[in-house]
Amino acid sequence: MRVLVSGGAGYVGSFTVRSLLSAGHEVLVVDDLSTGRREAVSGVPLELGDIRDELRLESVFANFRPHAVMHFAGLKSSEESMTEIGRYMDVNVRGLTTVLECSRRHGVRLFVFSSSCSVYGTPGCVPVTEDVSAAPESPYGESKSMGEHLVQWYGRLANIRFANLRYFNAAGAAADGSHGAYVPASVREIFPMVIRACLGMVDGIRILGSDFPTSDGTAVRDYIHVEDLAKAHLRVLEGLDDSDVSGSYNVGCGTGVSVQEVVQTVRMVSGRRPPVSFGARRPGDPAGLWADTTRIKEAFGWEPVHDLAAIAETAWRWHRDNPSTLGPDSSSLSGR
Incomplete structure (x- = not known):
């Protein structure tokens, strides 16, 4: 399938691009290279642009006609977000909304969102399950929680199958x-x-x-190895294509x-x-803080x-x- 990967020149995004290509999918990366690197996706089609630029993004969607979107683009420092609240909400929430609007208009069927365990804040027990109520303790965590709700609404109202993947700590x-x-x-x-x-x-x-x-x-x-995390994205995307198991999933060891x-x-x-x-x-x-990964194993058969x-x-x-x-x-x- 044709997969548009926003933020695909970043750390987790670029590893996921590799997994998608190895599985035979056609990939287009959209990245402003503010933190991503061109060499991370060398040889892969790259559209340079900001996810908040709706006119630019509209043109990219119209030309590529993606079946699926994987959304990695965004800011990710809890500490930085405490002093740059507006920028985090602008990039992480408004940017995601722009990507979702383009996805809706162009008939995207599948959407995988890069969320975070930061939505949990400090949970009362561990391992933490997806049923624990969101209680973010930073604007970054709040932006991810808000993003999950946006993805769920677009999924429900625009008939898009989705997965909010709550990462723990990617490394390796x-x-x-x-x-x-x-x-x-x-x-x-x-x-x-x-x-x-x-x-x-x-x-x-x-x-x-x-x-x-x-x-x-x-x-x-x-801590989860980045190659395991990338393969989780691939497994989730292909699993959503087979069956509507939309929802939120922990991804950790x-x-x-x-x-x-x-x-x-x-x-x-x-x-x-x-x-x-x-x-x-x-x-x-x-x-x-560590994950209960039962749900993703049962729904998609994925394990690190x-x-x-x-x-x-x-x-x-x-x-x-x-x-x-x-x-x-x-x-x-x-x-x-």
Whole structure:
């Protein structure tokens, strides 16, 4: 089928484009390259444009005539969204509305939305299921929750089958070393931050919070290999084409891993041992957040195949061999 992928030059989007192409689908990427990279989708048709530009997007839809849309384009920092509320709502909500309107007008049948576990906020129990009420704690999380409602309304009223995929923490790189993340200095994600320390780009690793009620005192999160996440998108898209199982789905490994475990695993695969220090936890950080993935397994038969060691090994090899993909950053780790 013809699949339009907004934000397809970004990290998860570009891995999903690879999965779509390997399955024989025709792909068109729409991206403004504000955070995505042209080389991430080299050889793939790319329309350069902003998802809020309705006239531009209308022309793209009219020419490509997609059967399906995968929507990745958007801003994704919870911390940044606390001071840039308007920009996050404009890009993540108005931009999505523009894509959905074009999808409705051009008869798109299938829509897969890149949502986030941030819609849950701090859930009362873990693993968290899709039945837990949304309680976002940042404008970013709120924008994703609002986006899910928009997708549901368009799905219902425009006869579009849809899936809101609530990601947990994507990490890792291609097993063959050909592709991985490009991480700006402002991005505070655990794997690139530990790898920066292992490469000597920063003096050490500082973990925020050592007194959480967990096995080692550090926060526990769910980390999923980006190739597993990309294959989940493919499986969901093809599953929706076969049967109307529209809804919201967690996409994670389904197990919790502590920040300390991540640090130890990256140190092990890299053979480097940068020093570790601890600071106070950030207000609002939940002790643990990981997914119950029963629903996506039952509906689409999808399960992740990579473990924590594979995530760490592929991420380490990618950044070690391509150090320009990391920017200097001395931020601290809390697990988000």
